[in-house]
Amino acid sequence: MTTKVIEAREINKVFNPGREEQVIALQDIDLSVTSGEFVSLIGPSGCGKSTLLRLIADLIEPSTGELQVNGKSPHQARIDRDYGMVFQAATLLEWRNVRKNIELPLEIHGFARQERQEKAQAALELVELGSFGDHWPWQLSGGMQQRVAIARALVFQPSLLLMDEPFGALDEFTRERMNMELLRIWRETDTTILFVTHSIAEAIFLSSRVIVMSPRPGRITSVVDIDLPRPRAFETRARPRFHALVAEVREVLRDAHVLE
Amino acid sequence: MKRKSFRSRLQRLVPTLLVAIIFLGAWELGVHLLGIREFILPPPSSILSEFSEELQIFIGASGESILFSAARATLWSAVGGFVIGCGAGILTALVTSRWTIISEATMPFAIAANSVPIIAFAPIMNNWFGITNPASKMAIVAIIVFFPAMINTVRGLTLVDPGQLELMESWAASPARVLRTLRIPNALPFIFSALRVASSLSVIGAVVSEFFGGPRATLGVYITQEASGFNFASAWSAILMASLIGITFYLVVLLLERWLMPWHHSMSDSG
Numbered sequence: 001m002t003t004k005v006i007e008a009r010e011i012n013k014v015f016n017p018g019r020e021e022q023v024i025a026l027q028d029i030d031l032s033v034t035s036g037e038f039v040s041l042i043g044p045s046g047c048g049k050s051t052l053l054r055l056i057a058d059l060i061e062p063s064t065g066e067l068q069v070n071g072k073s074p075h076q077a078r079i080d081r082d083y084g085m086v087f088q089a090a091t092l093l094e095w096r097n098v099r100k101n102i103e104l105p106l107e108i109h110g111f112a113r114q115e116r117q118e119k120a121q122a123a124l125e126l127v128e129l130g131s132f133g134d135h136w137p138w139q140l141s142g143g144m145q146q147r148v149a150i151a152r153a154l155v156f157q158p159s160l161l162l163m164d165e166p167f168g169a170l171d172e173f174t175r176e177r178m179n180m181e182l183l184r185i186w187r188e189t190d191t192t193i194l195f196v197t198h199s200i201a202e203a204i205f206l207s208s209r210v211i212v213m214s215p216r217p218g219r220i221t222s223v224v225d226i227d228l229p230r231p232r233a234f235e236t237r238a239r240p241r242f243h244a245l246v247a248e249v250r251e252v253l254r255d256a257h258v259l260e
Numbered sequence: 261m262k263r264k265s266f267r268s269r270l271q272r273l274v275p276t277l278l279v280a281i282i283f284l285g286a287w288e289l290g291v292h293l294l295g296i297r298e299f300i301l302p303p304p305s306s307i308l309s310e311f312s313e314e315l316q317i318f319i320g321a322s323g324e325s326i327l328f329s330a331a332r333a334t335l336w337s338a339v340g341g342f343v344i345g346c347g348a349g350i351l352t353a354l355v356t357s358r359w360t361i362i363s364e365a366t367m368p369f370a371i372a373a374n375s376v377p378i379i380a381f382a383p384i385m386n387n388w389f390g391i392t393n394p395a396s397k398m399a400i401v402a403i404i405v406f407f408p409a410m411i412n413t414v415r416g417l418t419l420v421d422p423g424q425l426e427l428m429e430s431w432a433a434s435p436a437r438v439l440r441t442l443r444i445p446n447a448l449p450f451i452f453s454a455l456r457v458a459s460s461l462s463v464i465g466a467v468v469s470e471f472f473g474g475p476r477a478t479l480g481v482y483i484t485q486e487a488s489g490f491n492f493a494s495a496w497s498a499i500l501m502a503s504l505i506g507i508t509f510y511l512v513v514l515l516l517e518r519w520l521m522p523w524h525h526s527m528s529d530s531g
Contacts, residue, residue, distance in 0.1 A: 059426055078432055085430050091423040095445045095523050104441070105431045136523050 004071065005160050005192045006033040006056060011065035013051055013218075024217035025051045029065070031211070031220070033194060035159065038186060040195045040203035040210045042249070043256070048218025049196045053162050056194065057085055070159060081109065083160040084153025088168045090145035092137040092152075099124070099133035102152045109156075123151035126185060143174040147181070154189060161193045168198060176234070179205055183232060200253070204245045205232060212249060214256030221256045224249055302493045310497040326477055327494075331501045334479040337394050338466040338509065341401020346458055348402070349409025350451060357417040357443070358435075367414060374407035379465065382472040392475045401465040405458035412454035416447025449524055452517040459513045463506040479505075 011029040016022050026048040033039050041049040054060045055067060058074035069077035077083065092101045102120040111119070124130050127147040137145060146166060153161060167175045179202060186193055197203050203210045210224045226245060228236055236242055284304050290296070291303040298306070311327075318325040356363040382400050389396035420443055428438050470480020479502050486495035517524070 054426075057430055059429055078430060081431070083430075085427065087423050087426075089421075089423055091421060091427055093424065093442070093445065095448070095521070108428075108431045108433045108437055108441070138523070 002034045002036065004032060005035050005037075005069065006031060006194065007066075007068040007071075008032070008052075008056075009066040011052075011055065011062045011067060013048070013055060013060070014063045017063065026055075026062075027217040027219045029218075029220060033192060035192050036190060037209060038193045038195065038207045040197055040207040041213060042197055042200065042203045042210055043213030043218075043253070044215055045198075046215040046218070047213040048215070049213050050164050051218065052213075053164050053194065053196055057083060057162055081105075081156045082158055083162050084156060084158045086146070086149050086153050086161070086163045086166045088165040090137070090142075090149040092145060092148060094137055096137075097133065098129070098135050098137065098140070098148050101137065101148060102155050105152065106155060119155050120151075123155040124148075126154065126188065127151045127181070141174075142170055143178055146170065146178065150182070150185065154185070154191070157189070159192060161191045163193065163195045165196055165198065167202070175199075175202070180234070182206065187231070200246050200249050201237065204228070204242065204249065205236060210249060212252045212256065214253075222252045224252070298492050299490060302496055306493040307496040307500060310493040311500055314497065327482065327498060327501060329477040330479045330482040330498065331505060333394065333475065333477050334397075334463070334466050334470065334502070335505055337397035337470075337478070338401055338462040338505070340394070341398040341465065342405055342458055342462040342509075344398065345402030345405035345462075346409040346455060349406040349454075350413045352406075353410045353413030353417060354439075357414050358439075360418075363414055363418070367411070370407050370411050370414075374411060378404045379468050382469040385469070386473060391473045394475075397466050397469045397474060397478075400469040401462045404461050404465040408454045408457055408461070409451070412450040413447055416450030417443045419450075420446050448521055452513070452521065455513050456510060456517070459509040460506055463502060463509060467502050 008029055008031040011026055011031075012024070013026040014022060014024050029048075029052060031052070041052065043049055051060070055062050056069060056074060058069075058078040067074055070080075070082050072080070072082075092098075093104065096104065099117075099120050102123055103116045106116045106119060121130070121133065124133055127150055129144060129147055129151065132140065132144070132148075137148070140148065150161075150166070167178050170178060182193075183206060185191075193206075195203070195206060204226055205228075207226050210226060211220055212222045212224065213219065214221045224245065228239065228241060228245070287301075288303045288305060291301055314325045314327040317323060318328040353363075356366055378400060381403070382396075385396040385399045389399060417439075424442055425438070428442055433441070466478075467480045467483070470478045471484055472480075474481050476482075476485075479498050483495050483498045483502075486492070486498065
């Protein structure tokens with residue numbers, strides 16, 4: 001069964017309205033994501049992709065327009081723990097070990113100790129860090145820290161995962177490995193993923209749909225369906241179709257820039 | 261995370277010990293060779309022998325060592341003032357940081373007050389509490405340490421990673437929860453760096469405020485009286501005592517920090 005996870009209609013977001021430093025961050029955004037999809041938002045800095053993610057997460061509010069997450073207001077979805085979030089920085093609390101970091105959201109929502117430990121361990125095993133629960137965050141590499149952040153986002157088993165350039169700070173090799181890991185997790189958990197990235201190749205490799213955005217004002221310029229077969233593997237990047245898609249998205253991005 | 265062996269720890273101490281030995285040796289030799297008179301600078305050997313005499317009286321319980329009673333009184337003023345001042349500073353920070361407007365309004369005053377030489381108030385405190393009352397010294401120490409403790413705590417509570425704040429918000433955490441889980445642990449390194457500074461400041465504050473008068477058995481009064489009585493080695497032994505108290509106090513705070521923030525200690529150890 002496919003249901004709408006995200007439904008956005010004519011979303012506008014203006015920062016500092018009416019003032020000299022007014023910025024139209026998003027203009028007329030229509031976006032619909034159904035359950036089980038992997039959708040990437042791509043575009044140059046200032047195109048509003050992170051703003052869109054924060055609107056869906058209810059960390060900021062739209063100026064106008066209608067936005068629903070799992071058929072509810074973003075506020076209600078946040079209270080109901082419908083989504084997990086991952087940022088570019090792992091943002092782990094350095095004074096908590098890995099396990100305690102993952103338990104934190106459960107702790108805030110008043111889960112009992114026993115349940116917290118079981119869920120945290122399951123999340124750790126999902127990201128293949130089962131034996132690292134007692135480590136301090138600084139003892140882990142950047143890629144491992146980011147896996148902990150993913151485990152923390154998934155510990156509630158949310159239906160939606162919002163990721164804001166989660167692998168942007170990793171080296172190319174680690175990034176490609178993390179991409180494979182993420183696809184495996186996506187398959188195993190049935191989570192819908194909305195993924196913000198700067199990398200065309202990453203967006204195409206991961207997604208079922210790539211949404212291209214352009215800046216000033218931030219808007220959606222085109223949507224590219226990615227018809228590469230799944231499961232995707234390292235060889236996927238060598239396929240002619242992969243390269244054709246990269247060229248297509250690059251073209252769209254360039255056109256958006258020329259329009260300025 | 262292998263614990264460093266005792267041997268390698270000892271080896272790291274060698275250069276430090278060498279510097280100390282060379283310094284003391286040069287002092288001793290210099291005083292003798294240059295014929296520096298005792299009221300200018302006594303040699304370390306006579307300071308140490310003065311100190312060990314008092315130590316023997318203290319240990320032997322044959323009569324009372326004035327130096328050690330003085331040390332106890334000064335330590336009491338320093339620790340009392342430290343606890344009151346730091347406690348009040350941290351509490352004030354916790355209260356004001358709860359309302360950004362208040363903390364923003366009070367911070368400039370706190371920073372300005374931090375640059376005021378509080379010790380100048382010592383005679384006033386003597387008037388308020390009585391010259392022989394330890395409360396007059398404690399008050400000075402408490403005021404001196406209050407401001408760094410408050411300022412650093414406010415900084416630690418407010419300088420929080422915005423990403424971590426957003427995460428807490430995404431989990432719909434209450435402000436009290438954010439304070440307990442994020443802001444206070446985040447402030448701990450800031451608080452401890454203030455406590456380390458305050459530990460040294462509190463001994464300085466206690467001794468200097470005693471220079472303005474106090475009971476006979478305090479280090480500040482002891483130093484002034486011995487110096488004016490030409491017992492310079494004795495005055496210097498009291499200075500040595502004050503230094504030992506200051507260093508010990510600092511080390512105690514350092515140990516407390518390592519015990520309460522194991523993640524921080526190991527982090528700096530690895531780097």
